[in-house]
Amino acid sequence: MTERIERHHYDVVVIGAGGAGLRAAIEARLAGKRVAIISKSLFGKAHTVMAEGGAAAAMGNANSRDNWQVHFRDTMRGGKFLNNFRMAELHAKEAPQRIWELETYGALFDRTPDGKISQRNFGGHEYPRLAHVGDRTGLELIRTLQQKIVSLQQEDKREFGDYDARIRVFAETTITELLLDGDRIAGAFGYYRESGDFLLLQAPAVVLATGGVGRSYKVTSNSWEYTGDGHALALRAGATLINMEFLQFHPTGMVWPPSVKGILVTESVRGDGGVLKNSEGKRFMFQYVPDVFRKQYAETEEEADRWYTDPDNNRRPPELLPRDEVARAINNEVKEGRGTPAGGIYLDIASRRSAEYIQKRLPSMYHQFKELADVDITKEPMEIGPTCHYVMGGVEVDPDSGAAMGHVQGLFAAGEVSGGMHGSNRLGGNSLSDLLVFGKRAGEYAASYVDGIEKRPTVPAADVEAAVDTALAPLTREAGENPYKLQQDLQAVMGDLVGIIRRKGELEDALTRLAELRERVAKVGTTGGRRYNPGWHLALDLRNMLVVSECTAKAALEREESRGGHTREDFPAMSAKWRTVNLVCSLDGDKVRLEHKPLPKIRPELIGLFDRTELSKYLTEEELADFDASAEGAGK
Amino acid sequence: MGEKRQFKVWRGDETGGDLQDYQVEVNEGEVVLDIIHRLQATEAPDLACRWNCKAGKCGSCSMEINGMPRLGCMTRMSTFSETETITVTPLRTFPVIRDLVTDVSFNYEKARETPAFAPPVGVAPGEYRMQQVDVERSQEFRKCIECFLCQNTCHVVRDHDENKNAFSGPRYFIRAAELDMHPLDAREDRKTYAQQHQGLGYCNITKCCTEVCPEHIKITDNAIIPMKERVVDRKYDPLVWLGSKIFRRHPDDDELVQSGSSHAVSAGPAMTGVDLPDAHERTEEQEVERGVNWHRRVGPAQLPAVGANGRLGVSEAAFDRSGAASPFGDDVEFPLPPRDLNYAHPDQD
Numbered sequence: 001m002t003e004r005i006e007r008h009h010y011d012v013v014v015i016g017a018g019g020a021g022l023r024a025a026i027e028a029r030l031a032g033k034r035v036a037i038i039s040k041s042l043f044g045k046a047h048t049v050m051a052e053g054g055a056a057a058a059m060g061n062a063n064s065r066d067n068w069q070v071h072f073r074d075t076m077r078g079g080k081f082l083n084n085f086r087m088a089e090l091h092a093k094e095a096p097q098r099i100w101e102l103e104t105y106g107a108l109f110d111r112t113p114d115g116k117i118s119q120r121n122f123g124g125h126e127y128p129r130l131a132h133v134g135d136r137t138g139l140e141l142i143r144t145l146q147q148k149i150v151s152l153q154q155e156d157k158r159e160f161g162d163y164d165a166r167i168r169v170f171a172e173t174t175i176t177e178l179l180l181d182g183d184r185i186a187g188a189f190g191y192y193r194e195s196g197d198f199l200l201l202q203a204p205a206v207v208l209a210t211g212g213v214g215r216s217y218k219v220t221s222n223s224w225e226y227t228g229d230g231h232a233l234a235l236r237a238g239a240t241l242i243n244m245e246f247l248q249f250h251p252t253g254m255v256w257p258p259s260v261k262g263i264l265v266t267e268s269v270r271g272d273g274g275v276l277k278n279s280e281g282k283r284f285m286f287q288y289v290p291d292v293f294r295k296q297y298a299e300t301e302e303e304a305d306r307w308y309t310d311p312d313n314n315r316r317p318p319e320l321l322p323r324d325e326v327a328r329a330i331n332n333e334v335k336e337g338r339g340t341p342a343g344g345i346y347l348d349i350a351s352r353r354s355a356e357y358i359q360k361r362l363p364s365m366y367h368q369f370k371e372l373a374d375v376d377i378t379k380e381p382m383e384i385g386p387t388c389h390y391v392m393g394g395v396e397v398d399p400d401s402g403a404a405m406g407h408v409q410g411l412f413a414a415g416e417v418s419g420g421m422h423g424s425n426r427l428g429g430n431s432l433s434d435l436l437v438f439g440k441r442a443g444e445y446a447a448s449y450v451d452g453i454e455k456r457p458t459v460p461a462a463d464v465e466a467a468v469d470t471a472l473a474p475l476t477r478e479a480g481e482n483p484y485k486l487q488q489d490l491q492a493v494m495g496d497l498v499g500i501i502r503r504k505g506e507l508e509d510a511l512t513r514l515a516e517l518r519e520r521v522a523k524v525g526t527t528g529g530r531r532y533n534p535g536w537h538l539a540l541d542l543r544n545m546l547v548v549s550e551c552t553a554k555a556a557l558e559r560e561e562s563r564g565g566h567t568r569e570d571f572p573a574m575s576a577k578w579r580t581v582n583l584v585c586s587l588d589g590d591k592v593r594l595e596h597k598p599l600p601k602i603r604p605e606l607i608g609l610f611d612r613t614e615l616s617k618y619l620t621e622e623e624l625a626d627f628d629a630s631a632e633g634a635g636k
Numbered sequence: 637m638g639e640k641r642q643f644k645v646w647r648g649d650e651t652g653g654d655l656q657d658y659q660v661e662v663n664e665g666e667v668v669l670d671i672i673h674r675l676q677a678t679e680a681p682d683l684a685c686r687w688n689c690k691a692g693k694c695g696s697c698s699m700e701i702n703g704m705p706r707l708g709c710m711t712r713m714s715t716f717s718e719t720e721t722i723t724v725t726p727l728r729t730f731p732v733i734r735d736l737v738t739d740v741s742f743n744y745e746k747a748r749e750t751p752a753f754a755p756p757v758g759v760a761p762g763e764y765r766m767q768q769v770d771v772e773r774s775q776e777f778r779k780c781i782e783c784f785l786c787q788n789t790c791h792v793v794r795d796h797d798e799n800k801n802a803f804s805g806p807r808y809f810i811r812a813a814e815l816d817m818h819p820l821d822a823r824e825d826r827k828t829y830a831q832q833h834q835g836l837g838y839c840n841i842t843k844c845c846t847e848v849c850p851e852h853i854k855i856t857d858n859a860i861i862p863m864k865e866r867v868v869d870r871k872y873d874p875l876v877w878l879g880s881k882i883f884r885r886h887p888d889d890d891e892l893v894q895s896g897s898s899h900a901v902s903a904g905p906a907m908t909g910v911d912l913p914d915a916h917e918r919t920e921e922q923e924v925e926r927g928v929n930w931h932r933r934v935g936p937a938q939l940p941a942v943g944a945n946g947r948l949g950v951s952e953a954a955f956d957r958s959g960a961a962s963p964f965g966d967d968v969e970f971p972l973p974p975r976d977l978n979y980a981h982p983d984q985d
Binding site: 041042043044045047049050059096097100101103104105106108109110111113114115116118133134136138139140143147148150151153154157163171194223224225256257258259260263264364367368371372373374482483484485488526527528529531532533534535536 | 666709767779818
């Protein structure tokens with residue numbers, strides 16, 4: 001082989017430098033492991049910075065009645081009971097500790113009058129629960145974790161004379177392949193974006209924390225990094241993906257002007273008094289409260305408005321329904337011709353709150369719209385519509401350890417790239433706490449996996465050569481198809497045919513077109529050499545985007561019901577039978593294989609947290625009979 | 637569809653390069669980064685440019701647009717006239733990697749050299765108690781998105797590579813200030829450290845960093861000046877001054893008075909803006925020629941307007957410059973005339 005490859009040895013390689021990746025790296029380093037962090041962008045730029053609202057944790061600072069059981073219940077409700085119950089349980093129990101821990105790293109959350117961490121209301125959460133810093137909580141989180149890593153590096157420098165002794169950040173580096181020794185992880189292969197040079201990191205454990213898949217969609221709040229790398233790497237290494245049909249379309253993304261198309265308007269705008277209106281000026285959300293939520297939401301504007309000041313004696317405004325409900329409602333209003341000129345609806349806080357209040361409560365929203373779009377949100381309503389925001393699906397993992405299922409060992413996943421925690425729909429605020437809770441767990445268990453191995457796996461030389469060839473292939477096809485054009489075509493297929501509302505015919509059409517795209521992506525070409533060449537980078541990302549899109553389209557066609565982030569026009573109702581099923585994707589050669597797998601059974605003391613009437617909306621007859629039997633048993 | 641506009645974009649690498657002309661379609665409501673993306677998708681697929689969030693939150697797409705350090709995603713095309721040629725170049729202070737991408741590792745090195753948060757001893761996680769007014773001062777600095785535009789524009793390093801070793805730059809001065817003002821940070825020496833090891837003394841308060849900050853952090857007023865001044869404060873502790881007055885300590889004993897001075901300096905407290913008696917005898921020009929008047933006594937900075945409970949009142953906190961007043965006074969123009977400018981340079985200690 002003529003290609004020069006930089007080689008390193010680590011105990012744990014963390015792919016992804018967002019919240020989950022950094023938290024995992026911290027934990028593995030605290031367990032004494034040598035850790036590499038792979039960051040596709042510069043250190044500290046990860047997509048976590050975009051999270052605005054906050055991190056959900058039942059600390060009970062704002063309302064002492066809050067506790068982990070209530071948080072667990074809200075999470076399961078939000079996910080329409082498709083969540084992996086154990087993950088939801090761990091998440092609800094451990095989130096407060098993970099938040100408090102951040103304060104010891106230097107985080108400065110907003111405070112309550114008695115000096116504790118302030119908590120705010122958010123869609124789907126029964127009590128004010130989101131720890132926040134104005135509306136830039138994600139930035140605080142990433143900066144805090146980044147600075148904790150730096151402080152650990154400073155400790156290592158004092159001890160070993162080298163900052164990089166036990167944690168090294170590989171900035172602007174992309175991993176293209178995971179390398180295996182049999183069915184065990186042996187390392188990761190990739191390239192430096194700056195120079196185009198290759199590197200090989202040999203390590204027995206890899207933590208995937210690569211985030212989501214939104215770049216396969218036309219209108220998305222996600223950055224260019226979100227190309228489903230972790231999902232695709234896991235599949236190719238023999239792991240499985242679940243729930244890939246569930247994508248969250250955030251209801252309030254900007255639709256005008258084009259410079260900000262897709263960019264999020266935080267849910268806090270609604271939490272702080274903003275309402276949704278159609279082009280006729282009607283506050284339409286009252287018509288869209290589904291039966292399962294009827295009890296918790298206000299029926300009149302008067303009651304809804306009283307809630308902001310007196311939440312104990314009034315029900316919540318329907319603008320704060322879970323995201324999937326709001327996105328569908330907006331979609332319907334626009335479809336029925338009551339949309340704005342740019343194809344959205346109005347989010348109005350200007351006519352409901354004073355300019356001072358808005359600037360104080362939503363400083364970065366105000367700032368963002370003023371600067372990016374020249375829109376003054378204290379004076380005029382925003383034009384918003386649904387934008388692709390989050391993928392609930394992801395790597396199927398063991399709930400406690402984050403270890404990937406399927407036939408691979410030494411692979412872990414945390415954060416958005418993992419699946420199961422959020423079921424069919426994620427509640428706002430649960431992602432920041434998710435990545436802390438499961439980031440820590442993945443780091444911890446990856447470290448203990450490394451402790452437990454007898455012999456370190458070795459990287460087969462032939463696989464490295466193959467990885468080099470695959471990576472260089474687009475550069476050898478100078479006359480090949482333009483990667484940007486291919487990406488646009490993929491985005492068009494996914495946005496138009498596998499979007500918010502799905503239909504059988506369109507999904508079948510999507511699968512045909514994805515198969516055509518697969519042929520074209522195999523012939524993608526680019527010019528310009530290896531040095532910081534975005535065309536080449538995109539060409540390599542395309543195959544990941546493609547395989548993940550196939551998983552989504554296939555699973556969406558298979559699931560014949562509507563639930564959370566998956567809406568089928570031809571099957572508009574939720575089906576209790578489908579609730580018991582996870583759709584599991586794996587790779588068979590280069591083909592996506594889809595299997596049905598039963599959901600794990602919720603433990604009796606956890607299902608006992610719910611009313612029978614509520615459960616009857618979700619569970620099958622047999623499950624309900626089971627529930628009654630165990631309730632009776634408990635009563636004796 | 638929109639009309640074509642003229643662009644000049646710097647293309648090249650560390651060996652050199654030049655401005656290339658492009659005619660690109662521009663639509664209503666677009667920003668400069670949209671145009672760069674259109675270029676990539678059409679005639680220049682290998683045009684190198686960093687970006688991530690496209691919402692002014694991640695600080696990746698820093699570039700110089702018509703010579704001004706800006707974020708590409710936050711520079712609206714509507715701010716230019718239709719006939720104007722828009723020139724896009726990489727950040728000048730950092731070495732070019734390719735096209736608009738520069739090697740910003742300088743900043744990450746400085747980040748590592750800045751001492752981290754020191755958690756208070758004996759306070760368990762979950763037991764941290766802080767008041768909102770107290771965290772807000774540090775929160776201002778934690779808004780920083782690390783776009784490094786302040787680092788890029790700072791003239792101490794912009795055309796002076798040789799200063800990079802000793803100078804951390806505005807980004808890390810606000811980090812030091814943030815930790816200094818953190819209600820629970822256990823380290824006491826943030827100011828001294830900034831003076832002695834971060835090169836705070838190189839800064840002569842031209843406020844360029846504040847001007848380019850896309851987050852509108854008042855870097856100079858709220859971080860750098862307090863960090864400079866408070867070190868002086870300590871040296872000018874009013875009790876020490878009173879002591880020196882009562883015991884008629886010779887001015888030369890005072891550590892801030894430089895030896896070798898030909899003028900005897902009054903030990904009296906000259907307040908800001910009040911000249912020394914002998915200064916009246918010199919013209920403004922001579923004063924400037926003499927450079928900074930190191931003998932000028934600066935009164936103690938005005939303390940924040942706290943109430944009996946030791947906290948800022950609500951009206952104070954809501955003020956756009958809450959906390960202590962600028963030690964130079966709130967109505968002065970920057971840059972200050974040299975004779976009004978004195979502070980302790982680290983090398984002079």
